[in-house]
Amino acid sequence: EGKRVVRLKGGDPFVFGRGGEEAVALAAAGVRCEIVPGITSAVAAPAAAGIPVTYRGMAASFTVVTGHRQHGEPAVNWAALGQAGGTIVVLMGVAQRGAIAAELIAGGMSAGTPVATIHRATTGAQAVQRCALAELAAIDVRSPATLVIGAVAALDVTQMPALHHHIAG
Template sequence: MPCFRPGSVWLAGAGPGDPGHLTLNVLSALSQADVIVYDALVDARVLEMANPSAERVFAGKRGGKPSFPQEDISEGLISLARANRRVLRLKGGDPFVFGRGGEEALALIEAGIPFRVLPGITSGLGGLAVASIPATMRGINQAIILATGHSADDHTELDWLTLAKLAIPVVLYMAVRTLPHITSQLMLGGLSAATPVAVIENATLADERILVSNLKDVCADVERQDVGPPALIVIGGIVSLRAALTSAIREFEQAV
């Protein structure tokens, strides 16, 4: 395992939720860190694996709003490292997938702080696998798109009409609120209303819920079942494999 030097920052991903998906490098980082700056999606059981003397600093969102502006988090990491501490910046999933890890890395470079990146399993792939949805499947898709639904809020919005024409399965992060807009754009772009859709709430965790629907009905189903964040939305033919995979897994489990 790499040695965590005082005065450095490790940008790490804790995986999709279940602590079983932590990497060995992140486990080692937890035991070596002096201070852990963590986000809301990091499971409490992961933090329990840290060195008991490590300081824990919450830098996530409270009530949907960030506790600290991003610049303050980056500044905080820099000043903790300058105080010669081993700083573990721990995020849900992978730090470089919709996690603003890239921005923090650039701020550390600018400040001359040594850092390392420890990848984690991103929820948009690990969450799918645990939900028995293969991210790629011969005969169905040769590519997959990981996209944020958050962009529908601002001028960086994705061109959903073009995405619809590609007919490549899409995994949406942060898209529960913007789903009505995204689904209507995808249908307008030519994606069939019958396209299978899965919504995975609290992926990999004990309270995980999986809703299977289609492009036309998914918004009404989400509302009826009161599905909320954190959730992943999977749109495409790969979703239809879930039924066969889950029933086979159930049979195997009953047989043992």
């Protein structure tokens, strides 16, 4: 009846945001919609923590996966991800972090692989923790948090002396 409705979603509606499902449902109901892309937390959270998801000589690729699975959905092949190299970014994975770490290690990823958890990214309450993959289950991390697994997780480019000097000077 001539009304406009806004469905606001943090991040990108098409990256684990059900935006595709909602667009299909609207189309089936004969409702026109406009999709406005956002910036997914899969790259925003690491960037806010000074972690580039790719970095020359360290990570030439990154993979984004969900740590949460609906009944009937295929499982993530963690062993294959661990062998692929690059950075793994896990969204909604806090509750399953121990199982994720165990599967990656069982698949051949080094237990010493750096991991960063970014809690409440881009807010005043942002907290970043770093540990080795083998320690991931033991650290105290709460949702919402993004997990970054791979060599780049050890970086914090915002704290590198040359960058700090350039910004301060």
